[in-house]
Amino acid sequence: MHTPGHQLRILREQLGLTMRDVEVASSRIASKHSNDDFSVALSRLSDIETKGIVPSIYRLYSLAVIYRRDMRELLGWYGIDLNEVAGDVGVVDLRKSHRAELMLGASAVRVPVRMDPAFDPKRSANLGRMIEQWGVVPMAYLAQFASRNYTYGYVGTEDFTMYPILLPGSFVQVDEARNKVTSGMWRSEFERPIYFVETRHGHTCCWCSLKGEQLTLHPHPLSPQPVRILRHPQEAEVIGQVVGVAMRLADWYDSEHVPEPKGRAALN
Numbered sequence: 001m002h003t004p005g006h007q008l009r010i011l012r013e014q015l016g017l018t019m020r021d022v023e024v025a026s027s028r029i030a031s032k033h034s035n036d037d038f039s040v041a042l043s044r045l046s047d048i049e050t051k052g053i054v055p056s057i058y059r060l061y062s063l064a065v066i067y068r069r070d071m072r073e074l075l076g077w078y079g080i081d082l083n084e085v086a087g088d089v090g091v092v093d094l095r096k097s098h099r100a101e102l103m104l105g106a107s108a109v110r111v112p113v114r115m116d117p118a119f120d121p122k123r124s125a126n127l128g129r130m131i132e133q134w135g136v137v138p139m140a141y142l143a144q145f146a147s148r149n150y151t152y153g154y155v156g157t158e159d160f161t162m163y164p165i166l167l168p169g170s171f172v173q174v175d176e177a178r179n180k181v182t183s184g185m186w187r188s189e190f191e192r193p194i195y196f197v198e199t200r201h202g203h204t205c206c207w208c209s210l211k212g213e214q215l216t217l218h219p220h221p222l223s224p225q226p227v228r229i230l231r232h233p234q235e236a237e238v239i240g241q242v243v244g245v246a247m248r249l250a251d252w253y254d255s256e257h258v259p260e261p262k263g264r265a266a267l268n
Helices: 004-014 019-033 042-050 057-066 071-077 082-091 101-105 139-145
Strands: 108-115 131-138 150-154 171-175 195-199 202-211 214-218 228-231 236-246
Touching: 004 042, 004 071, 019 042, 019 057, 057 071, 150 236, 195 214, 202 236, 214 236
Parallel strands: none
Antiparallel strands: 108 131, 150 171, 171 236, 195 202, 195 236, 202 214, 214 228
């Protein structure tokens, strides 16, 4: 199996480039960006190709440009697969809600490509048992199914604004086209639109009402968070409406931060 350095050497030789050619080309890139870190000296390139020296991000960028290859591919040779971001992001629990734009960097995603013929989307089921085959699909192919502009958010582990119907640690899908606050009568709390809002102090999910320039952020009645009234859009901007959510129903909580229910007795 070829080492990353050996693969870079093969790539260079396939393009008919000498080490000196690469040195000169990288110097031009460094000059363009006014940053010598982009320069790959002949001796350094030799170490990269033969001694297992890992290039800096600047030099790897220069090599990707010179060799006309996607930097993702070169990163992959060194064991960094950006498509693994979605699976790795869960190792860190952030206390504050925020945009989850990191997911947008994935170029491919594993999705179900064949379902059990007995799968009925109308009935609840163990989805893991219904998937017969997973496959890696380039994100470019999925783009054709996008009919709206979505962003994705994460509810911080200390954000209890919509607790208990939206648990801390949840991922939410936000429809940016639905960024106008609507009012009306709803038959249940689940029908009332939940909005993803950006304030000067960060992001949050909440119910909203708008009167003039006053945007009222309504928490769930059982939440310990207070009602907030902010100026719109100077102090608070509605990013969009939450239209999808993925959340864990177990092991999501930290006993030190879970609030005591208000308005009713805690469940045993």
